[in-house]
Amino acid sequence: MATNRTFTMLKPDAVENGHMGKIIDMIIQSGFEIKAMKYTRLSTEQAKKFYEVHAERPFYGELVEYMTSGPIVAAILEKENAVADFRALIGATDPAEAAEGTIRKSYAESKGRNAVHGSDSDENAVIEGKFHFSANEIF
Numbered sequence: 001m002a003t004n005r006t007f008t009m010l011k012p013d014a015v016e017n018g019h020m021g022k023i024i025d026m027i028i029q030s031g032f033e034i035k036a037m038k039y040t041r042l043s044t045e046q047a048k049k050f051y052e053v054h055a056e057r058p059f060y061g062e063l064v065e066y067m068t069s070g071p072i073v074a075a076i077l078e079k080e081n082a083v084a085d086f087r088a089l090i091g092a093t094d095p096a097e098a099a100e101g102t103i104r105k106s107y108a109e110s111k112g113r114n115a116v117h118g119s120d121s122d123e124n125a126v127i128e129g130k131f132h133f134s135a136n137e138i139f
C-alpha cells in the first residue's frame, strides 16, 4: 500500500554551499508537507548502513566519506504519490542528466555530490524514515 510519504536528506554539499533554505522552499512549494525534520550529521557507521545496498560499488568508500563530511538535513515528506513525485523533483542522479528546474540540476555539484537524497520506493521510505526518526518526532 502506498504510504504517500518519502524520506529525504539534504546532503553535506547542499548545506555547505548555502542551498539549504532554497531547497526546503522548493520542496514546500512543490506541495510536500514536512512530517519530520532534523539537522544532524551521520556517523561513519550510520552512513555505511544507510548505503549498504551500494557496499560492493566502487564509489561506496567515497560516498560514505562524503556523507559524513558535514551536517545534513533529514526529513520525512508527505504528498500524494510522494516517492515518484519527489524523485521527479530532484532529477537524475547525475546533475548533467537532470531535467531543467530539478533540485539536482539547480544545486548538485556532481554525480557523487548531488545535493539531495530521495527514497526509491514506499518500502525504503519507511525504512529510511525510521532510521532517522522515532515515532514522537514524526508529526
Ligand code: UDP
Residues within 6 Å of the ligand: 054, 059, 063, 092, 093, 111, 112, 113, 114, 116, 117, 118, 120
Ligand atoms: N553515487 C556516486 N557515483 C555513482 C552513483 C551514485 O557517487 O556512480 C552516489 C550519489 O551520491 C548517489 C548515491 O551514491 O546519490 C546513491 O546512488 P543511487 O544510484 O541510489 O542514486 P540516487 O537514488 O541517489 O539517485
Ligand code: MG
Residues within 6 Å of the ligand: 120
Ligand atoms: Mg538510490
